[in-house]
Amino acid sequence: MVWFLFLPLLPYLAWLVWAALRHPIPLSYNWRSLWQRKVSTLSTAGAIAVVVAIFVVVLSLSQGISKAFVSSGRPDQIVVLRPNARVELNSSLERDRARILKTNPFLARDAEGPLASGECVVVKMLELADGTGSTNVAFRGLEPAGVRMRTQVQLIQGRWFKAGLPELVVPRKMVGRFANLGVGKSIFFSGQPWAIVGVFDGGGSAFDSEVWTDVEMLMQAHRRTSYSSMLVRLSSAGKIPSFVKYLDEDKRLKLEGKPEAEYYAQQTEAGKPIQILGNLITIILTVGAIFAAMNTMFAAVASRTAEIGTLRALGYRRVEILASFQWEALMLCALGGLLGAGMALWFNGIQTGTTNFETFSDVSFAFTITPNLMGQGVAFSVLMGVLGGFFPAWRASRIPVTEAMKGG
Numbered sequence: 001m002v003w004f005l006f007l008p009l010l011p012y013l014a015w016l017v018w019a020a021l022r023h024p025i026p027l028s029y030n031w032r033s034l035w036q037r038k039v040s041t042l043s044t045a046g047a048i049a050v051v052v053a054i055f056v057v058v059l060s061l062s063q064g065i066s067k068a069f070v071s072s073g074r075p076d077q078i079v080v081l082r083p084n085a086r087v088e089l090n091s092s093l094e095r096d097r098a099r100i101l102k103t104n105p106f107l108a109r110d111a112e113g114p115l116a117s118g119e120c121v122v123v124k125m126l127e128l129a130d131g132t133g134s135t136n137v138a139f140r141g142l143e144p145a146g147v148r149m150r151t152q153v154q155l156i157q158g159r160w161f162k163a164g165l166p167e168l169v170v171p172r173k174m175v176g177r178f179a180n181l182g183v184g185k186s187i188f189f190s191g192q193p194w195a196i197v198g199v200f201d202g203g204g205s206a207f208d209s210e211v212w213t214d215v216e217m218l219m220q221a222h223r224r225t226s227y228s229s230m231l232v233r234l235s236s237a238g239k240i241p242s243f244v245k246y247l248d249e250d251k252r253l254k255l256e257g258k259p260e261a262e263y264y265a266q267q268t269e270a271g272k273p274i275q276i277l278g279n280l281i282t283i284i285l286t287v288g289a290i291f292a293a294m295n296t297m298f299a300a301v302a303s304r305t306a307e308i309g310t311l312r313a314l315g316y317r318r319v320e321i322l323a324s325f326q327w328e329a330l331m332l333c334a335l336g337g338l339l340g341a342g343m344a345l346w347f348n349g350i351q352t353g354t355t356n357f358e359t360f361s362d363v364s365f366a367f368t369i370t371p372n373l374m375g376q377g378v379a380f381s382v383l384m385g386v387l388g389g390f391f392p393a394w395r396a397s398r399i400p401v402t403e404a405m406k407g408g
Helices: 007-022 027-036 038-070 095-102 144-149 215-221 237-249 260-303 305-313 318-347 371-398 401-405
Strands: 077-081 116-127 134-142 154-158 167-171 186-189 192-201 210-214 229-233 256-259 351-356 361-366
Touching (some): 027 038, 027 318, 038 318, 038 371, 077 260, 116 144, 116 215, 134 144, 134 215, 144 229, 256 260, 260 371, 305 318
Parallel strands (some): 134 210, 167 192
Antiparallel strands (some): 077 229, 116 229, 154 192, 186 192
16 A cells, blocks of 8 residues: 555656766765764654554554455355345344255255354453453354354364353464463353363454354354354355345345355455554654654754755755755665564564454454565655655755855
8 A cells, every 4th residue: 555655756766766876976974974963863763663663563453354354255155144234243034044045956065964054143241361351252153064164264172062062162362362261161151151162263264253152052042033144155156146146036035145255355344443543643643753854854954054065065966965865864764664664573473353343343363564564664664754854855955055165
């Protein structure tokens, strides 16, 4: 996303590179002058580093949420919902309709029967492990086929829940974030303890934010008579349009089908409020960092008028002075960008979560700081260098030689 911001500035940046190669711009002088003002240089670079670190972390947040949802669906599976229900929590699907769906010839089958799972989704409050409070967590009741259909989910500890028993299997990413989540522990709700018998890895998908159990036990605990939804796998992805049309036109059903990948892709909107807040904070800090860089460069120009006059007397032209001080600002901000990208690495791999504003339940994910995100952070600092350094550089290039030689 940062790269598009460079488009309007490409001619100017190309000119700066050409000026550095074509004209004898004293870049070594500019680099040394930064360290003649260590306090202002480090304070400005530090401010820019903080902005870049926040920028990279916000991008990582957005990427983590998108990955959690986008990696959740298969192209040959459909989520069946009540018409106009955006999410499973707002949907209901009666048992007789579920039985009809399981007989459809479009469905794929394995050795144990049709790959279709009636499912129930509810939200429950769980205490955070650090004692700071509690948050909503999605509990999903599945039929046995539902576990087999989530091929990206792998059991890594213990065993899967057994039908007819109050047993839970929890995602690995939740074990450290919530209290009493681990094999051998239990959670008390609906008048009885529910034993945790296994831990699974959802492969970075949305299932890393769900606790799984037997669908019949979950429905009984919440006095439900209908499923929330049904997940079905078709014999081929090419049959999806025909199956969706069948769901809508069959008078016995009148249901809505969404390709699983599309359904979860729509859920990425759930993290937009958090992303918008992070972007607003970044914008506010960016403005402050640009003014900090501008202030530092104006101060440098004001204290070096005699040096500027000397450069002019030695034959350096105004355009070369402009390019020289612009490069100095770019050096300053690039230094802050590198520091900020390094600071962002401290967040790499940290397990965290945010709220899905569609379901108001927790979305667990890990910050993943990639080289691409770090590169965008450094590029962002270069943009700040261009914006924060242009006016001081222009001011330096316009100082009359006679005034500059007098030092004021």
